[in-house]
Amino acid sequence: MVDFTLNANARDDLGKGASRRLRRNADLVPAIVYGGNKEPQSISIAARELNKALENDAFYSSIIGLSIDGKVEEVLIKALQRHPAKPRLLHADFQRIVAGQKVTVHVQLHFTNEETCVGVKQEGGMVFRNLPEVEVSCLPKDLPDFIEVDLLDLKVGDSLHLTDLKLPEGVEIPSLALGDDHNLPVVTIMAQRTAAAADDEEAAGEGEESAE
Numbered sequence: 001m002v003d004f005t006l007n008a009n010a011r012d013d014l015g016k017g018a019s020r021r022l023r024r025n026a027d028l029v030p031a032i033v034y035g036g037n038k039e040p041q042s043i044s045i046a047a048r049e050l051n052k053a054l055e056n057d058a059f060y061s062s063i064i065g066l067s068i069d070g071k072v073e074e075v076l077i078k079a080l081q082r083h084p085a086k087p088r089l090l091h092a093d094f095q096r097i098v099a100g101q102k103v104t105v106h107v108q109l110h111f112t113n114e115e116t117c118v119g120v121k122q123e124g125g126m127v128f129r130n131l132p133e134v135e136v137s138c139l140p141k142d143l144p145d146f147i148e149v150d151l152l153d154l155k156v157g158d159s160l161h162l163t164d165l166k167l168p169e170g171v172e173i174p175s176l177a178l179g180d181d182h183n184l185p186v187v188t189i190m191a192q193r194t195a196a197a198a199d200d201e202e203a204a205g206e207g208e209e210s211a212e
Contacts, residue, residue, distance in 0.1 A: 003062035003145075004053055008043040010069055029089045033066065033075060036096035043068055047089060054080075058145045061107045066094060074140070076103060097140045104174065106133045107144055111187060113152040119189030125156040126192050130185045134162065134173060142170035149187060159188040 008031065027047045034040040043066075053059045059077070066075045079093040097103060109132060119125040134147060147165055154160070161183045162173055175182040 003064070004056075004059055005065040005067065005072075006045055006049060006053060008045045008066055008068045011042050011044050029092055031092040031094060033068070033073065033094045033096060036098050038096065041068070045092065050089060050092065057108050061105045061143065062145065063097060063140055063143065064094070076105060100139065102137050102139055103143065104135060104137045105143060106135050108133050108146045109149050109186065110146045111149045111151060113150055117151040117154045117189065119151075119154050119156040119158060123156045123189075124192055125189045127151065128188045128190050130187060134165070134186070135175065136167070136171050137174045138168075138171040142168060144168050144171060151187065151189070154187075154189045156189050156191045159185045161185050 011030070028044040029047050029050050031043050031045055032040055033043060053064075061076075064075050064077065065072050074097040075094040076097060077092065078095045080089060081091040082088065083090055095103070109129075111127070111129065114120065114127045117127075120127060136144075136147075138144075147167065149160060149165065151160075162176055163183050165173070165186065167173070175184075
């Protein structure tokens with residue numbers, strides 16, 4: 001199912017100079033589409049249209065209907081190159097989707113019950129998000145917009161790891177197959193440092209400096 005649509009045009013004028021002219025003179029973003037059983041194809045997309053789509057977090061992990069000169073292909077966005085100093089896109093990479101073939105995508109994590117979880121509401125702790133997203137593998141039809149992480153029962157000192165995530169049917173985390181070392185913490189409830197503790201540490205530090 002296509003969640004987003006973009007219009008693009010094929011381009012034959014390649015190279016760094018051509019890409020600069022596209023961005024400067026036509027406000028277009030040079031891009032490439034690859035994968036599947038076809039050769040890579042160079043395209044251009046209106047910067048305004050692409051920037052608008054990127055405002056939605058779901059765009060990064062959704063199936064995109066990419067209309068190239070009127071012919072639609074289903075793709076995923078795989079990479080974005082941004083200007084290091086200006087809010088401007090320099091290049092985009094799209095991967096074609098092949099029916100029945102798994103894709104690997106980074107999916108956003110949505111944290112729920114942060115303010116009402118036991119560790120925060122009852123114990124005065126704070127939520128520390130270790131990972132904002134996770135890489136998953138699945139068939140295109142099973143691709144989730146996001147993965148929910150429920151913090152309701154977590155106490156201070158508790159953590160949720162990748163293996164604790166409730167994944168939709170047909171979705172897996174490839175890195176977990178590499179062993180326990182890759183079972184990374186996703187979120188942790190940490191105890192807040194009290195002002196008194198902070199003052200004690202500062203005083204101790206000053207004492208050490210005086211001794212030196």
